[in-house]
Amino acid sequence: MAKKTALKVEHVGMRFNLNAEKVDNLKEYFIKFVKRQLNYQEFWALKDVSFEVKKGEHLGIIGLNGAGKSTLLKVIAGVLKPTEGTVKTNGKIVPLLELGAGFDKQYTGAENIYLYGALLGYSKEFIDEKYDEIVEFSELGEFINVPIKNYSSGMRARLGFSIATVVQPEILILDEVLSVGDAQFKKKSEKKIHSMFANGVTVLFVSHSLEQVKRLCDKAILLEHGRVIAKGDVEDVAAIYTAKLDKKKRERKRANRRIRAELKKQAEDAKQRNKE
Numbered sequence: 001m002a003k004k005t006a007l008k009v010e011h012v013g014m015r016f017n018l019n020a021e022k023v024d025n026l027k028e029y030f031i032k033f034v035k036r037q038l039n040y041q042e043f044w045a046l047k048d049v050s051f052e053v054k055k056g057e058h059l060g061i062i063g064l065n066g067a068g069k070s071t072l073l074k075v076i077a078g079v080l081k082p083t084e085g086t087v088k089t090n091g092k093i094v095p096l097l098e099l100g101a102g103f104d105k106q107y108t109g110a111e112n113i114y115l116y117g118a119l120l121g122y123s124k125e126f127i128d129e130k131y132d133e134i135v136e137f138s139e140l141g142e143f144i145n146v147p148i149k150n151y152s153s154g155m156r157a158r159l160g161f162s163i164a165t166v167v168q169p170e171i172l173i174l175d176e177v178l179s180v181g182d183a184q185f186k187k188k189s190e191k192k193i194h195s196m197f198a199n200g201v202t203v204l205f206v207s208h209s210l211e212q213v214k215r216l217c218d219k220a221i222l223l224e225h226g227r228v229i230a231k232g233d234v235e236d237v238a239a240i241y242t243a244k245l246d247k248k249k250r251e252r253k254r255a256n257r258r259i260r261a262e263l264k265k266q267a268e269d270a271k272q273r274n275k276e
Helices: 026-034 069-077 109-119 124-138 141-145 153-164 183-197 210-216 234-275
Strands: 005-019 040-054 058-062 084-089 093-096 171-175 202-206 219-224 227-233
Touching: 005 069, 005 202, 040 069, 040 084, 040 202, 040 219, 040 227, 058 069, 058 210, 058 234, 069 084, 069 093, 069 171, 069 202, 093 153, 109 124, 109 141, 109 153, 124 153, 171 183, 183 202, 183 210, 202 210, 210 234, 219 234, 227 234
Parallel strands: 058 202, 058 219, 093 171, 171 202
Antiparallel strands: 005 040, 005 084, 219 227
């Protein structure tokens, strides 16, 4: 029996208008806006992106910095509305994008469990039931009653991860969240994600760790300058990505050698002129 489609992305494009000039204050911006003197430069973070994910599949999204990976996840999660194209989902989505982004720094960790949980759509009754589980998993102990402003970034991310993963989603979106905390917590968080896999959850996963992508995913797409340039089995796509990384490293080494050679030549020329 064929698997049902969990997610379908069709010809998605995401355009941003970047200011072509610096505007120092709101008054200047308003004047230029009224006079239609604001100049923008179009930037397409995504262009004509299409792919499909079946229920229960684990899709890795890989690419160099600036390829459009995080933008794509935000479009799929509904954080950003695409400039063109459509995203169709079949199932409850839990996006783990910027862990703790909804925290109030003046509130304690305990208070933020309820605040962040509400932002994720959890009821107070549900949080009451899961509160001890969240605190235990976060390993914050007595720090749970300390204001978030006194937390390290790792502590905030651990609390955010613990709150967000207390439910069983149908579609789970992960953006570098398995890199939070120390080595022990990373192992613990990956184990938590694996427990979700066992229940047939569909996963979209972005990570700079290719080994982690290969360990957690069975399919992958490769983005380059906002476009899909490869998709299919994770091992095949990872091999293409690795070849591109190796090529980039070789190009960088050649460029560095040229720069060093030019600097050496300039130094020798300067030394020769001083002798003359």
